[in-house]
Amino acid sequence: MKSTRLHPALRMLLLALGLLFALVLAIFAWQLLHEPGRDIQAVPVADAAAQRVRGEYLARAGDCMACHTARGGAALAGGRSIPTPFGNLVSPNITPDPETGIGKWSADDFWRAMHNGRGRDGRFLYPAFPYPNYTRVTREDSDAIHAWLRSVAPVRQANAEHSLRFPYNQRWLLAGWRALYFRPGVFQADASATPQLNRGAYLVQGLGHCNACHASRNLLGATTVSGELTGGLIPMLNWYSPSLTSSAEGMQQWHSADLAALMKTGVSSRGAVFGPMAEVVRESLQYLTDEDIAAIAGYIKSLPPTPQLHADLAGSSRIRDRAGILRLGATLYEKNCAECHGADGHGKPPGFPPLRGNGSVMTPSAVNAVRMVLNGGYPPSTAGNPRPFGMPPYGPFMTDAEVAAVVSYVRTSWGNGGGLVLPSEVAKSRTVPVE
Ligand code: HEC
Ligand code: HEC
Ligand code: HEC
Numbered sequence: 001m002k003s004t005r006l007h008p009a010l011r012m013l014l015l016a017l018g019l020l021f022a023l024v025l026a027i028f029a030w031q032l033l034h035e036p037g038r039d040i041q042a043v044p045v046a047d048a049a050a051q052r053v054r055g056e057y058l059a060r061a062g063d064c065m066a067c068h069t070a071r072g073g074a075a076l077a078g079g080r081s082i083p084t085p086f087g088n089l090v091s092p093n094i095t096p097d098p099e100t101g102i103g104k105w106s107a108d109d110f111w112r113a114m115h116n117g118r119g120r121d122g123r124f125l126y127p128a129f130p131y132p133n134y135t136r137v138t139r140e141d142s143d144a145i146h147a148w149l150r151s152v153a154p155v156r157q158a159n160a161e162h163s164l165r166f167p168y169n170q171r172w173l174l175a176g177w178r179a180l181y182f183r184p185g186v187f188q189a190d191a192s193a194t195p196q197l198n199r200g201a202y203l204v205q206g207l208g209h210c211n212a213c214h215a216s217r218n219l220l221g222a223t224t225v226s227g228e229l230t231g232g233l234i235p236m237l238n239w240y241s242p243s244l245t246s247s248a249e250g251m252q253q254w255h256s257a258d259l260a261a262l263m264k265t266g267v268s269s270r271g272a273v274f275g276p277m278a279e280v281v282r283e284s285l286q287y288l289t290d291e292d293i294a295a296i297a298g299y300i301k302s303l304p305p306t307p308q309l310h311a312d313l314a315g316s317s318r319i320r321d322r323a324g325i326l327r328l329g330a331t332l333y334e335k336n337c338a339e340c341h342g343a344d345g346h347g348k349p350p351g352f353p354p355l356r357g358n359g360s361v362m363t364p365s366a367v368n369a370v371r372m373v374l375n376g377g378y379p380p381s382t383a384g385n386p387r388p389f390g391m392p393p394y395g396p397f398m399t400d401a402e403v404a405a406v407v408s409y410v411r412t413s414w415g416n417g418g419g420l421v422l423p424s425e426v427a428k429s430r431t432v433p434v435e
Contacts, residue, residue: 031175036184037115055148062207063284077155083236087164097154110146124174136187136206181222200299214241239275240363247305259297265384267350272379282380329409345414351389362418369407370429400426
């Protein structure tokens with residue numbers, strides 16, 4: 001008699017598939033139905049006008065305008081493209097227009113988005129909206145931001161579709177991402193730390209979302225859950241965010257006052273901001289009170305050092321004529337750069353930043369210095385530094401080998417601990433659009 005029973009191996013396979021399916025279903029159902037923060041109710045406010053003023057301030061601290069405003073577009077009406085390794089996202093309209101914006105959102109709906117990364121209809125939101133940070137924000141602060149957003153001019157502008165590749169365009173898959181990387185929860189003050197330190201931690205980990213850039217990301221675009229600020233290359237943008245910990249290549253040498261000046265004005269006696277950090281200062285940090293800036297600086301200075309990252313020596317080990325390259329670099333530096341940055345790299349701060357001991361120049365990847373030399377640039381214009389001095393672009397006048405030589409010189413002179421740069425790295429940076 002012939003057996004109708006399945007082959008044992010096939011049975012095992014079906015069983016395994018069945019279990020896997022049940023697991024996926026369970027994760028999805030849990031993420032869908034479990035709503036942390038639901039029990040945290042709105043706090044009644046006596047003075048609605050004061051709440052809105054506070055809300056605007058907090059929205060500045062969260063840098064909402066930067067992402068939710070397209071270049072030349074109406075404020076907060078969305079439409080800015082946000083490139084990621086998974087495709088482009090387009091920020092939505094968060095003005096109070098009832099049809100195309102968030103005019104129909106209640107304070108509860110808004111809290112759900114900030115705290116738990118869910119849309120008004122319950123959809124999982126993409127973490128390009130930095131809710132893994134905003135979840136640290138208190139209900140009171142979330143309500144204040146919402147109250148302010150309701151008071152801005154409504155703009156009728158329909159949201160554009162994201163253009164993400166398969167499978168990243170499947171929102172429901174975010175259930176798995178959330179299970180792995182998202183830990184909702186309001187910031188818990190450390191009872192053993194000063195109120196100032198707690199305030200700094202609250203702003204950095206929450207609204208400031210500093211680790212969205214100042215940490216490396218894994219293959220699924222997640223930063224570490226513990227929110228370290230060890231630095232990393234920002235994918236797609238191709239700028240390197242330096243470590244903000246108190247290690248040698250981080251903030252060890254910085255005084256809190258210089259750190260505060262950098263955040264408030266864009267320039268300092270240790271360096272100037274550029275690239276994406278210039279926007280953070282222009283749109284967000286310059287508006288914070290001196291107390292909040294001091295709190296952020298104090299918190300950053302308190303971060304324990306992290307193990308030294310090694311400069312990308314893979315490239316430089318292939319360089320044979322080290323002395324020749326540095327000789328060329330020194331000549332080019334003397335001729336083109338010393339006038340502003342000083343023969344000894346001390347610069348003339350705050351107008352012309354020092355390159356000696358400048359963490360942003362010594363990062364494992366040389367992109368920052370390479371792109372500055374290619375394209376030049378200006379620190380942001382801020383209330384504290386309204387007419388910044390600029391740096392001319394050298395890309396049009398120097399060959400890849402020359403840029404590589406002068407950057408190699410800057411990264412390794414005066415005690416700087418960066419690595420040498422290959423001309424091919426410069427060539428790559430030439431193809432990155434200047435923003
Ligand atoms: C780094 C860029 C970025 C920043 C900063 C940012 N957002 Fe967003 N935000 C996005 C993106 C992208 C989406 C769309 C997410 C999606 O479609 O899943 C979004 C979605 C939202 C939504 C959901 C809107 C809807 O129609 O579903 C709200 C509400 C929101 N953001 C509010 C804010 C507020 C308030 C701040 C500041 C505290 C802020 N965002 C800061 C990028 C950003
Ligand atoms: C959009 C990405 C982004 C965000 C968000 C961001 N940064 Fe940065 N930051 C950078 C990049 C890129 C640099 C390197 C360029 C430079 O030095 O200006 C940088 C540089 C810095 C520097 C100078 C470091 C050095 O060694 O010279 C400090 C300090 C800093 N950031 C603090 C912060 C703080 C505090 C926050 C949060 C409130 C923050 N950043 C948020 C991208 C970002
Ligand atoms: C006319 C003055 C001037 C000259 C000449 C000049 N720079 Fe700069 N440089 C600046 C200014 C101003 C900044 C700040 C720009 C910013 O923050 O966007 C800067 C920033 C930089 C930075 C980023 C460091 C930081 O903290 O902002 C590097 C690296 C750099 N310059 C390298 C060079 C090199 C190499 C040369 C020669 C090839 C050069 N510069 C020539 C004025 C100059």
